[in-house]
Amino acid sequence: MxxxxxxxxxxxxxxxxxxxxxxxxxxxxxxxxxxxxxxxxxxxxxxxxxxxxxxxxxxxxxxxxxxxxxxxxxxxxxxxxxxxxxxxxxIRLHRSQIEELMKNLETGKVTVPLANNVQTGVLKSAAERNPQEAADLTIERYLDTLRQINESDALLEAWYKHINLDRSDPRVVQRERAGFWSGDSDVKLTLDCDMQARSKNRPTSVHKLRPGDIDVIGAMGDSITAGFGAGADYIFINEWFHEYRGQSWSAGGDKSYSQGHTTLPNILREFNPELTGYSEGTLKLFGNPLTSSKTQLNVAITGDVAQDMNDQAKNLVEKMRADPDINMKHDWKMVTLFIGANNLCAFCKDEEEHSAKSYIKEIQKGLDILKAEIPRLYVNLVEIFDIVPLTKMAKFELGTITCSLAHSLANVCPCTRDQDDINYKFDAKALRQRALEYQEAIHDLVNSGRYEDEDFTVVVQSFFKNTGPPLDEDGEPDMSYFAQDCFHFSTKGQNRAGIGLWNSLIQPVGRKPTTWDIEETAKCPRMEYLPTKKNSL
Structure with a gap:
């Protein structure tokens, strides 16, 4: 055909x-x-x-x-x-295509990956209890979304405009304005720092590491670190379900810093071009992040919560040991761990499972494995942000059909809205308090001294702590920083988060930024060594 x-x-x-x-x-x-x-x-x-x-x-x-x-x-x-x-x-063509897709979903000719729905955190326990039941729920939710589009002339026309990148759609205009920070500019970035990038002799202490001493980079986390939907122009079609791993803020290595892809690995490659471990390319629909070579040491899994850090840590250890280019004993490694958004998105479903006590207990399990199994490791533990401001982006007039469908129909991050099935009424204060408790628990764990050693340390990076969605000139959320579901980062958002992480990383412990300055460019380190609690005193 x-x-x-x-x-x-x-x-x-x-x-x-x-x-x-x-x-x-x-x-x-x-x-x-x-x-x-x-x-x-x-x-x-x-x-x-x-x-x-x-x-x-x-x-x-x-x-x-x-x-x-x-x-x-x-x-x-x-x-x-x-x-x-x-x-x-x-428009009738789009309706017939939707009907054809619905038919094939119902008959099992086409399946929707379980992770695409588990990313909300709602079906995590269901998937563990009964994977088939969770898969059926995934398809039913997807079908329900398609039915609502198909049965509404207004939604269908809005959908038509969306997939044809209608110029009247503010999202299209904002994405075109993204310019350089989406990596679509001919302008070249430079990071010329007047400093010794790499030590003459490989250091033996984590407290005397220079940026160029990092040989291996890795990351743990959820869909944000996996780059879910970052480069997609459309929603509810295949590319929205792709993971743009090479664009990940903490682990992606597509292109280069000079080309505007300002991820942490690309910045570190300015100091050590031989850096390895970063993820590349796009993991397409139905791709397996556990086996794909594109993921490298980016072991983040879409849909994962703090309770999965134990398994991710084990997976990371196995991958490092299996990589012939990594010398486990001598190479210095850096891993960024960022988790908690899915816990917050599901806390209304099970408050005990997603309590701060449970959250930090599970993170500790993962960190304990890293400390026991990976020598010469510097860990960035990034604080979770308050997800309450994201609820504003679900309004139809801000993100047009994409935000409205993703948040209300596809049920992205359900605890940011009323949930009739459990008689839950959205409580912004309670959700914000839970995020604050997560942040405090992270600091308490790290400040306990549990992870202070000569060849291992965990440093809290706080630049997300008081950060809200970037605003445009009209004071509204700038949608160019977000993917089509108005929850995950777009390419531009990933790049700017990479700069935020780097600029936090090079600041002394105790003086870390607590907001994300989107106007900043990558700064040169002022300290001779990468900051730790010990060398920041």
Whole structure:
């Protein structure tokens, strides 16, 4: 079917560009009838393609524009559809595609990865008890979302505008303004620091590490660290479910710092080009983060909570030991651990499981494994942010259809909204208090001295502590920093978070920033060594 459709597209482009024919052919009216016949076949074929949006459809719409441009306007009485009718036909096409997807989901021809729904934290325990039951719930939620789009003319038209990147959509305009920090600029960044980047002799103490002494980089966490949806232009289609691991703020190594990809690994590579362990590329829909070579030492799993840090730590140890390029005994390593968003998103479902006591107990388990199994390790333990401000972005007028669907229909982060099934009414104060308790628990654990050693340390990075969503010139959340679900970071958000982490990392313990300054660029270290509690005194 795809081959036939592409063939009809080649007919459109070939005829309307005059390929294989003289230019008079464009003026004799033949183009109109041939174009319409080809378009009709392409539409009919494309309606059967199993996807809400496909590369084929992009080619088709481009071919329509080319044919209209070269063939000229035609009258309503001709065989070519008038503009409004053409628009209606496109919308009907999307409806038929949604119906086809729903049909295949219901019959089991297509499945939705369990992790895509577990990322809300709601089905975590269900998945552990009965994976099939959790998978069925995942599909049912996805189907419910598609039904609501399909049954509403308003939603369907908004959806149509969204997947065609309608210029009236404020998200489109903001994403285009993202510019340099999305890595889409020709401007080159430099980080020229007047300092000794790497020690002449490999240090034996974690308290005398220079940035260039870090040989290996890794990360633990959830979908934010996995880069979920960071580079997606659309929601509820395949690319939204991709993990853009190479763009991860704490573990991604796509492109370079000079090209505007200001992740922590790319900044560290300015001091040590031989750094290894960073994740690269995109883990596409149905990809397995546990086995994919793209993940490298970024062992974050979409949907994971603090209770999973034990398993992630074990996985990280195994990966390091299996890597022939890593000398476990001599290489200095840096791991960033950031977890808790899914715990906060699910606390209303099980307050005891997601209490601060349980949260920090599980993080401690993971850190204990790292300390016991990985010598020469510097750990960044990043405080969780307050997720309450994210609720504002669910408003339809701010993020258009994407935020509204992701938050209300797909139930992203359910505890930020009323949940009728458990008789829960959203309580911003309680949710904010839980985040504060998580932050305090992190400091208490690290300040206990449990992880102070000569070849191991844990340093709290606090730049998310009092951080809210970046605002635009109108004082509204700047959606260009967020992925299409208005929860995860976009490429721009990932890059800016990378700078935030670095600028926190190089500040002495006790003087760490507690906010994320989005206007900052990466700074040069003022201390000779990477700050620890001991060398910051």
């Amino acid at each position: 795809r081959t036939t459709s592409l063939l009809t597209l080649s007919v459109i482009v070939g005829v309307c560009y005059g390929v294989g024919a003289d230019t008079n052919f464009l003026e004799d009216g033949a183009c109109s009838s041939i174009k319409m016949e080809a378009l009709q076949k392409a539409y009919d074929a494309n309606a059967k393609v199993l996807a809400i949006k496909t590369d084929l459809e992009s080619e088709l719409l481009e071919a329509i524009a080319i044919s209209e441009s070269h063939c000229g306007a035609v009258t309503a009485s001709s065989t070519v559809l008038p503009t409004e009718e053409l628009k209606d036909k496109k």
